[in-house]
Every structure is written in C-alpha cells, then in structure tokens.
Amino acid sequence: MKADAFSLPAESGCAAPPEREVLRERGQREVFCGLTGIVWLHRKMQDAFFLVIGSRTCAHLLQSAAGVMIFAEPRFATAIIEERDLAGMADCHEELDRVVDRLIARRPEIRQLFLVGSCPSEVIKLDLGKAAERLGAKHAGQVRILNYSGSGIETTFTEGEDACLASLVPVMPASAPDTAPQLLLVGSLPDIVEDQFLRLFAQLGIENVGVLPARTADGLPAVGPNTRVLLAQPFLGETAQALEARGAQRIDAPFPFGAEGTTAWLKAAAQAFGIDEMHANSVIAPGRERAKRALEHHREKLAGKRISFLPDSQLEVPLARFLATELGMEPVEVGTPYLNRKLVARDLEQLPESTRISEGQDVDRQLDRVRADRPDLTVCGLGLANPLEAEGLSTKWAIELVFSPIHGFEQAGDLAELFARPLRRRDVLQV
Amino acid sequence: MQLSVWTYEGPPHVGAMRVATAMRGVHYLLHAPQGDTYADLLFTMIERRGCRPPVTYTTFQARDLGKDTADLFQRAARDAYARFDPQVMLVGSSCTAELIQDDPAGMAEAMRLPCPVVPLELPSYSRKENWGAGETFYQIVRHLADRDVRPAPHEGRRPLANILGPAALGFRHRDDVREVRGILATLGIEVNCVAPLGGWPADVARVGAADFNIVLYPEIGDSAARWLEREFKQPRTKTIPIGVGATREFITEVAALAGVDPTPALQDGESRMPWWSRSVDSTYLTGKRVFVFGDATHAVAAARVAHEELGFEVVGLGCYNREFARDVRDAAKLYGVEPLITDDHLEVEDAIAAAAPELVLGTQMERHIAKRQGVPCAVISAPVHVQDFPARHSPQMGFEGANVLFDTWVHPLIMGLEEHLLTMFREDFEFSDDAGASHLAAHSPSRHAERVSASSAPRAPAIQEEDWPPEQVRGDDEDTLWTAEAEAELKKIPFFVRGKARRNTESFAAEQGRAAIDLETLYDAKAHYAR
Numbered sequence: 001m002k003a004d005a006f007s008l009p010a011e012s013g014c015a016a017p018p019e020r021e022v023l024r025e026r027g028q029r030e031v032f033c034g035l036t037g038i039v040w041l042h043r044k045m046q047d048a049f050f051l052v053i054g055s056r057t058c059a060h061l062l063q064s065a066a067g068v069m070i071f072a073e074p075r076f077a078t079a080i081i082e083e084r085d086l087a088g089m090a091d092c093h094e095e096l097d098r099v100v101d102r103l104i105a106r107r108p109e110i111r112q113l114f115l116v117g118s119c120p121s122e123v124i125k126l127d128l129g130k131a132a133e134r135l136g137a138k139h140a141g142q143v144r145i146l147n148y149s150g151s152g153i154e155t156t157f158t159e160g161e162d163a164c165l166a167s168l169v170p171v172m173p174a175s176a177p178d179t180a181p182q183l184l185l186v187g188s189l190p191d192i193v194e195d196q197f198l199r200l201f202a203q204l205g206i207e208n209v210g211v212l213p214a215r216t217a218d219g220l221p222a223v224g225p226n227t228r229v230l231l232a233q234p235f236l237g238e239t240a241q242a243l244e245a246r247g248a249q250r251i252d253a254p255f256p257f258g259a260e261g262t263t264a265w266l267k268a269a270a271q272a273f274g275i276d277e278m279h280a281n282s283v284i285a286p287g288r289e290r291a292k293r294a295l296e297h298h299r300e301k302l303a304g305k306r307i308s309f310l311p312d313s314q315l316e317v318p319l320a321r322f323l324a325t326e327l328g329m330e331p332v333e334v335g336t337p338y339l340n341r342k343l344v345a346r347d348l349e350q351l352p353e354s355t356r357i358s359e360g361q362d363v364d365r366q367l368d369r370v371r372a373d374r375p376d377l378t379v380c381g382l383g384l385a386n387p388l389e390a391e392g393l394s395t396k397w398a399i400e401l402v403f404s405p406i407h408g409f410e411q412a413g414d415l416a417e418l419f420a421r422p423l424r425r426r427d428v429l430q431v
Numbered sequence: 432m433q434l435s436v437w438t439y440e441g442p443p444h445v446g447a448m449r450v451a452t453a454m455r456g457v458h459y460l461l462h463a464p465q466g467d468t469y470a471d472l473l474f475t476m477i478e479r480r481g482c483r484p485p486v487t488y489t490t491f492q493a494r495d496l497g498k499d500t501a502d503l504f505q506r507a508a509r510d511a512y513a514r515f516d517p518q519v520m521l522v523g524s525s526c527t528a529e530l531i532q533d534d535p536a537g538m539a540e541a542m543r544l545p546c547p548v549v550p551l552e553l554p555s556y557s558r559k560e561n562w563g564a565g566e567t568f569y570q571i572v573r574h575l576a577d578r579d580v581r582p583a584p585h586e587g588r589r590p591l592a593n594i595l596g597p598a599a600l601g602f603r604h605r606d607d608v609r610e611v612r613g614i615l616a617t618l619g620i621e622v623n624c625v626a627p628l629g630g631w632p633a634d635v636a637r638v639g640a641a642d643f644n645i646v647l648y649p650e651i652g653d654s655a656a657r658w659l660e661r662e663f664k665q666p667r668t669k670t671i672p673i674g675v676g677a678t679r680e681f682i683t684e685v686a687a688l689a690g691v692d693p694t695p696a697l698q699d700g701e702s703r704m705p706w707w708s709r710s711v712d713s714t715y716l717t718g719k720r721v722f723v724f725g726d727a728t729h730a731v732a733a734a735r736v737a738h739e740e741l742g743f744e745v746v747g748l749g750c751y752n753r754e755f756a757r758d759v760r761d762a763a764k765l766y767g768v769e770p771l772i773t774d775d776h777l778e779v780e781d782a783i784a785a786a787a788p789e790l791v792l793g794t795q796m797e798r799h800i801a802k803r804q805g806v807p808c809a810v811i812s813a814p815v816h817v818q819d820f821p822a823r824h825s826p827q828m829g830f831e832g833a834n835v836l837f838d839t840w841v842h843p844l845i846m847g848l849e850e851h852l853l854t855m856f857r858e859d860f861e862f863s864d865d866a867g868a869s870h871l872a873a874h875s876p877s878r879h880a881e882r883v884s885a886s887s888a889p890r891a892p893a894i895q896e897e898d899w900p901p902e903q904v905r906g907d908d909e910d911t912l913w914t915a916e917a918e919a920e921l922k923k924i925p926f927f928v929r930g931k932a933r934r935n936t937e938s939f940a941a942e943q944g945r946a947a948i949d950l951e952t953l954y955d956a957k958a959h960y961a962r
Binding site for chain 2: 027031035053057059060061077082092096102103120122152381383390
C-alpha cells in the first residue's frame, strides 16, 4: 500500500553476498515504545532512577508492560505533564526542577538519574538536555543526570535501551592511548549471564574487560582507541556508533545465542585479542558441549517446525538464525522493526534463502500473511498472542525473550525451551 | 507536573477503548504514535479476550510530524473502514495527537465515511480513564439514539428496561449483568438493550424503546443515563445492587419503575449470605476493622456491606475518582471516618498503615499495599489483574453476588477457632505467627519466605507477579515509649491484632499523659478498649 520512506544506512559491504530482498512496510505497528526498556534497565543499574517526563499514558504503559505487579517503589516514575504545564515552557522547567528535587530528597541512594523523553515531551519540544545540564550542575557530586528519548515517535521497544546506553557514552572516562587493549561488553544482560561471560573472558586470557551498562554509577568503564566493542544485543546501533566515534572498534560477530552463536561470538573476541586458537577452543569446548546436549532435548520437538516472527525487539534475526541452524526450524517470515544490516550481518547471512525478511510493520497485512502461512509457531507481542491462539495458531510471547536470560551456553537449553513449550502444551492439552 | 509511580486509572482514550471493545460493530480510529498499542494487551492478556480490541492506531512517527500527519490519519481511516466494515466509527486522539491538533473529528467528517462517525474529545492532560469511558458512552448514545423511538403503549406487553454501564475490563461486569438479567426475568421485565457490553449500534439506536434505565456502573453509565432521562424522559435506577440490603432495595426500585410486584425476586432461595453471616462461626467477624478503597461506586457499596451485613467496623473509606467523590464523602460520614479522595497510592498506603485495619477491601494496588503490611485483603474494584477475571461465574451484584462477597472477604481472614488456637498455643511451631493462617499457605507464605523469594526474583516477564524488594518491607514503628517488658508482652499477642493493640495502647497512653508504656499501661488500655 504505502511505498516506504525508509532509506537504508550506507553499506560498506565487504565481499558480502548480494543483498537480500527485504519487504518494507509502513502502517500500524503493534510494538512497545522505547520507554519499555526502563522495566529491565532499572533492575540492571542498581543505583539509577528513570524519570519519564510524559503523560498518564506513559505511566500506564510502564505499569502495564511491567505487569501492574512490581509494586515496590520501583526506581522509575513518571512526571505527568498536566494541562497547566502546557501553558508555558518556563513553567514546565520549573515544575521539572521541583519534581527532581523532591525525588532526589526522597531517594538519597540514587547516583544516576535519567530524564527520559516521551512523545508528549518531544512534541512540545521540552529540552531535556538543557534540563539535565541544569539539574546536573545543581546536584553535582551526588547524582549524575543524563537524558535520552524513549518516545514512540522516535524509538521502538529495545531502541530505548540503545538510546539510554548511547547517553552514557559521552560521560565514559577516556582510556589512555597506551593502555592495553580493553574489551567492552555492551548490552544489559541478567547478572548471572554477564558473570558467565566474564568468567569465560578471564579464562580466555582477556584481562581488561568493561561492561556497559555498569551495575553502578561508579563502575562506568573507560573507552578509547584501544577499546574493542563486543555487542551482546543486536539493537545497539546508536551506542555502537557513539563508541566508534570515541575511537573504539566493533568486533564483528554473530550474536551469542545457542552453542554455535556463542562459540562464534567468543571466538571473534578471542581473535581480536590475539588469543591462541587452541587455547580458545579448550576454554570454549566444555560450555559448547553442554549447550549442544541441552539443545538435543528440544531438537526433536522443534526440527522441521515452521516459525514466523512479528517485529518486536530486533532480536528476531539472530534468534531465527539460532532456531534454523541449531534446531532445524524453518523460519517463514522474520519481521523486525528495524534491520541493522551491519550489526546482524553474520546472523542474516545464515538464514535460509526461503525466509521472508520484513522490516517495519503494517500489522493487519502481516497478520494476513501469518494466516496464509499458518506457521507452527508465531512469535509476537502480548496484544496479538491470545487473538492468534484463538484462531488456532500457537504463539510465543516475544517479550519473554527480552526479559529472560537467553544468551550464552548455559542458557541455550532454556532458550530452546521457550519455543518448545507452547508446542508441547498444544500437544498435551485435551480440552 | 505530578510525580506518579503507579496509577489507578489510564488515560481517557483507554476508557474509550473499554467502551469500543465491549460493543460490537464499533471501530475506534485512534490518532496515536507507535507504542500506544500497549493498551491492546490490557484486553488480550488481562481480560483474556480472544480477539484484538477494535482499534486502529495511526502510528505517526517523528519524521511525519513535519509533514502530513493528517494524510496519515485519513489513509488509516479509509483502510480501517475497508478492512473492518464497522457500523459506527469512533475517532479521536491520544495524548500526543492532542498536542499536534490535527482535528480527527473534522477530518473524519470531511471524508464522508459511509458509516456514522462519533468524534471523541477526551482531554488527556486533565481527565482519566473512567471519565473517558463515561464520555465515550455518552457520545455514542447521543449520536445513535433514535429520537423517534419511544416506549410502546403499556397494554399487552411486558415492561422494558435498558442496562447501562457494563464495559470491557470492568470488575466482574460480565457476571453482574447475568445476575441483574436474572432479577429482571424473575420480575417479568424484558431487557431492551445492554450497553456497552455486547451491545450493537442498532441496540443503542433503539434505546428509547425502554421504559426506564438501569445504571449498574455510574462511572461509565451515568452521563448517558442522565441525558436519556432529560431527553427521553426515561427514569433511571440509583441503587447499586451490591450486598443483600442494596439488592433488596434495587429490586424494590426496579419493580416500582416497572409497575410490577417485587415479591418474586425478593424471595430468592439462593440468598445464603444472611444466614452465613448470622451463623455462630461468623461471630469472630464482629468489629473486624476494615479499610475500604476503590472506585467510588464499589467502595461505597463495600463499606455498607462490611458494616451492615458482616458486622465489620469501617475504619477507612476512599476512592481514586474525584468525579464521584461526593458519594464517598456522604458515606464516610455514616461511619465517622475521614474520606480519602486521592489517586496517589502512597497516600493510600500511609492511610492504611495509620488505620491498622484487620482487612483491606481495595483494588490490586491495595492488595499489594496490604501484602506489604501483612494485612489480609480482598479485591472489590478495578484496576484489575488477570486474577480478577475468573473462569467461573463470580458476580458482585445480586444475591449470588452477596454470597460471593461473603466468601471472598471472609476467606483471607483467620478463622474463628483458629484465632483462639493461635492465642493459646502461640509458642507451638505449627501455630507460630510466621506460619499465617493454615488454610492460606498459597496466599500468605511466611513473611520470611516472601522476603527470600523477593530478593532472588529475576527480571519480571509482563503480567507475572513479583514481590517487592526486601528493603521495602516495613518493620514495626520504633517507639522509645515502650518498656522492654511491655514490648515483649506485645509480641505475645498474635500478629493479626498486634498492630491494633499497639495503636490502641499508644493512643491510650497519650490520652492519659503517661510517659512510658509498661505492662500496666498495656493492660489498662486493653480494659479501656474492651468491646
């Protein structure tokens, strides 16, 4: 229907196979906005507070996406813009100062505060950069105040994390030019997974490792020309660019899902640090074998099954790669809100030719395709899952793939289980 | 700006969605950015609906703003009409679209869509969900009600009533409608139209055929019913049939409006609640301190049931929707409590802590507050949770609704004999405070276990429940007034009355001007407050 206005980022294609055809669509989207990332980011960064400057809708989104149920006083809140704030901009800034002062007084343990822009704050052009600067100066020494936008008019779901991490890059200390090469692991992972990876890097002999985001404000790693960036998540394009602008170099790798993805990811890091291949293989082998054994349990259930991904988190291409090459599934359509060809190149090239790749969304048309394709499993958002189930199509909630530990060797079996469970349940139920 | 962590109500367009989703043959075109589609999951996940809400979001992005968002709107309108073939189209803006001032109403009108269009003006920066639902339903009725349709002559037909107010995502609306339909059937009254829930636009068009209106949820149905009263001269009911007494009054009110004999409906053999409440086992319910909070309608009704039908003492009463605050203020006077009108859950939490109730009747918010304070709780009102949509029939209204209230409110409490056992054998490990009520193991694990599970909670998938982090759990108030001996004695009092004992003793000591609280004071206070 609508010829799309997307222009692809310029490609510096290095002897890549001919570019894959991508179906680009523009219409109604059925995805969360970038604010949703706060739900996991506030758990990851233990002394950070996320203050959304937005509407009642933003507050309602956050509690609905989180489930109404995280009912402590969480480290996020919404400063709800009201009618009188819309009267004049000066007023809005004063109001924001008042809210932030109150917040900091109430939560003295907070060391970093993110002012998070929303659709309404973007549309009224509330300058949160200026506000962060002003408030940062006021609370200097106690709280680092940064800002980014998680608005739906600019960010889709996981792009919120990308924007948040990118806002941290300018305040990362500069590493001295003569320091030993440093590995920077980028992307928020559950602590248990992050610790597994850190142990593997240590065993490989990579000693200088930083993690972004750090768990606390004072743990923010340094960055410089000796930094090698290893992305743990495929949706961190802006962050990667900001790090590259500070001299860091990205390690090209597939993403660490399953036995093969994790192996290739670790090996790419080892190679970038000149680790002896034999040694790398010996470090990687035990985890890889365990992962393969764990996947074997699920292979029987999943092999030959057809799967479609609706656009959600940008994890779709790497996950489809994992399911196709390690479990023998057949990806029918892999939809992604945004296809960053550079970052997912190593995964994209492994997808079968027959797989339809789509970018953007026109949800009604996409559902028409799902109904025509009738895959065995459809990965989709919470708004679509029950309606598709009611039509007799098995589904997997995409959001669980963002909230659960799924990276690395030790989680490979759990990741496969997430896809196998809906199918097993379908077979088991006799009602 | 208002600093908000959790909200009782969503924005007004979510209220409009609750009406659109409840009805049939209606489609809602919402001018909104990407991300506002989150609201779909409220219906598909919390209410477990098997189809998507009938809503099309125009999904504008930042790059559209400089260009033509109006064009985007019109294309979306045309596509939605072609695909969904609605009998009525609602058009409106979410909070962001309200700021860009595209005028969806004007644009839709200019398009001359081949179906009636109801424009919605829902000010997002000053109004909330319930208001949005009420306004949307009112606009639908105003636009669709056929003014030529009036009640037929009474001779040779049964009385005819409309049921107004039930909507999607409502607290037990589905089951309440069934109960009320049952009452009407017993009275020989026919139902002309139920709306929004399950109503077609054609049903709304014929709303004028009924003799009167039954308003079940004033938050949603009142504006429309008042308008119908003015324009169509249709009287409306004012009693909300929650509880035995209110149900009896409702039956009498409806019978009077219909000109029929109320007796058949009043003699409902299935009404067990009065006997359950009078039976000796319920003696222990007498004077239980209960804190009530919810939407105004449910809160006022719950307070009455608690006071009149269960013999509880209402120690707190409030609502989050200011539009109906007057009803709560009036009711609060009856029980001699200060009405709490607020949508700030922290204020509610403080009020609950101060009132030291033995039972909280509230929303999902209060359920969490109560859990945190170690007080039993039953849910009586939206905002709702997936558990508030049970598979079984579980109404709040009518005599069966009253039976349900008895069960669900009494169930979380420690049962009569068990209360005594706890007092007698409190050193026994199986009866220790931390064990909680024996029949509620699944609901209230020992508070110690809860803390442990909270600290090891992983990232939370949506809709799953998560406990609060341990540092949020409040300890008892530290108070230097208490002597060590009195403090130790206080600990021997079972946990479910300890808060009350502490509070009573402290206010007694303050009243008497005693400097310290020793054993004497503790027992003097006990005698003073003996009931």
